[in-house]
Amino acid sequence: xxxxxxxxxxxxxxxxxxxxxxxxxxxxxxxxxxxxxxxxxxxxxxxxxxxxxxxxxxxxxxxxxxxxxxxxxxxxxxxxxxxxxxxxxxxxxxxxxxxxxxxxxxxxxxxxxxxxxxxxxxxxxxxxxxxxxxxxxxxxxxxxxxxxxxxxxxxxxxxxxxxxxxxxxxxxxxxxxxxxxxxxxxxxxxxxxxxxxxxxxxxxxxxxxxxxxxxxxxxxxxxxxxxxxxxxxxxxxxxxxxxxxxxxxxxxxxxxxxxxxxxxxxxxxxxxxxxxxxxxxxxxxxxxxxxxxxxxxxxxxxxxxxxxxxx
Amino acid sequence: xxxxxxxxxxxxxxxxxxxxxxxxxxxxxxxxxxxxxxxxxxxxxxxxxxxxxxxxxxxxxxxxxxxxxxxxxxxxxxxxxxxxxxxxxxxxxxxxxxxxxxxxxxxxxxxxxxxxxxxxxxxxxxxxxxxxxxxxxxxxxxxxxxxxx
Numbered sequence: 001x002x003x004x005x006x007x008x009x010x011x012x013x014x015x016x017x018x019x020x021x022x023x024x025x026x027x028x029x030x031x032x033x034x035x036x037x038x039x040x041x042x043x044x045x046x047x048x049x050x051x052x053x054x055x056x057x058x059x060x061x062x063x064x065x066x067x068x069x070x071x072x073x074x075x076x077x078x079x080x081x082x083x084x085x086x087x088x089x090x091x092x093x094x095x096x097x098x099x100x101x102x103x104x105x106x107x108x109x110x111x112x113x114x115x116x117x118x119x120x121x122x123x124x125x126x127x128x129x130x131x132x133x134x135x136x137x138x139x140x141x142x143x144x145x146x147x148x149x150x151x152x153x154x155x156x157x158x159x160x161x162x163x164x165x166x167x168x169x170x171x172x173x174x175x176x177x178x179x180x181x182x183x184x185x186x187x188x189x190x191x192x193x194x195x196x197x198x199x200x201x202x203x204x205x206x207x208x209x210x211x212x213x214x215x216x217x218x219x220x221x222x223x224x225x226x227x228x229x230x231x232x233x234x235x236x237x238x239x240x241x242x243x244x245x246x247x248x249x250x251x252x253x254x255x256x257x258x259x260x261x262x263x264x265x266x267x268x269x270x271x272x273x274x275x276x277x278x279x280x281x282x283x284x285x286x287x288x289x290x291x292x293x294x295x296x297x298x299x300x301x302x303x304x305x306x307x308x309x310x311x
Numbered sequence: 312x313x314x315x316x317x318x319x320x321x322x323x324x325x326x327x328x329x330x331x332x333x334x335x336x337x338x339x340x341x342x343x344x345x346x347x348x349x350x351x352x353x354x355x356x357x358x359x360x361x362x363x364x365x366x367x368x369x370x371x372x373x374x375x376x377x378x379x380x381x382x383x384x385x386x387x388x389x390x391x392x393x394x395x396x397x398x399x400x401x402x403x404x405x406x407x408x409x410x411x412x413x414x415x416x417x418x419x420x421x422x423x424x425x426x427x428x429x430x431x432x433x434x435x436x437x438x439x440x441x442x443x444x445x446x447x448x449x450x451x452x453x454x455x456x457x458x459x460x
Binding site for chain 2: 130137144
């Protein structure tokens, strides 16, 4: 029977032996045979928080969206591309996708001349700016990085350029729309120098003079025939004949005097207006005092009247 | 409910000083929010004129400007009894960032808002319109107006 002291010594020796065996065993196992065992240093390595994101992972997530979006843009499906980019950008809060969306909205605005699309492009670029500046802020989640910090300045410059382009496009389209809504006042009808009026006025004066001449002739005919019918020796068929001639003369006198009067008044009026307009236009030819007004003169043959003047 | 930290064995024999210290600390924290802290509660229908640039219209939340959450605050946040956040900007534009991430461009509504202390920032490009800590009761529907001017 062994004493308690010896038994204790044996248990201690056995424990030491076991510990030594385990220690030696672990130490001599080749590294490749220790698959699944996490090396000690890795246990303390800072791991990514659950729900975190690295710029590389964000780029991987973004790539298929961008690829599909570019295909849509190439196929001219701009609206579909904006829906795709907007949805993905909003879900991820991804500034790159916001900028991609802004690009498409701007292209749409330029193509369809739509202010609303240009304004949306600007808003998307501004949102991208917000996210990018926030990325640089200490309040942002260090474990959720959509872009690498070194890419931020380049993306901010892209956002700025987009905003400027959108503003310029809005101004362009507004100018176009203003031109359509309020067309440029129709060019003022070119005011002539009154030459046409002067010609017309002279024509009417001529007509008036002719009418007056006709009226005078009619009066003369009427007076002659009146004398004839007043003659008591004239009667019967002869009386009727002179009476008819007298009536025709009276009619001729009435019409001639009326036409002559109207023609003269109208002609003088047009002539005066024409001369005034010529003066205002400053292009009226310098006229000699004798040319200033149309004049009616008796023809050298003594058989008619002539209207002279420069118009 | 997180388990209360176990006191060290040596202090079990002296519970009174611990209790006194805890009570004093809690009392001071509640009584004095500090000069930089701003709890802005706005009566509905009025414009936001708080110096922090942010006014809580409704929902019983309190906002402390220029303060960030501690790791303890982050652990205490709970989405189990999450509320909602509605935020609009008075006279301007901006994007809303909650707990370090983008949640939307104002106006936003129905954004999931964990109960507890949340980091909130509203910015327009490089300009920070409001930033601070939003303490949210469980299941609260918080409505906020930020001064954009």
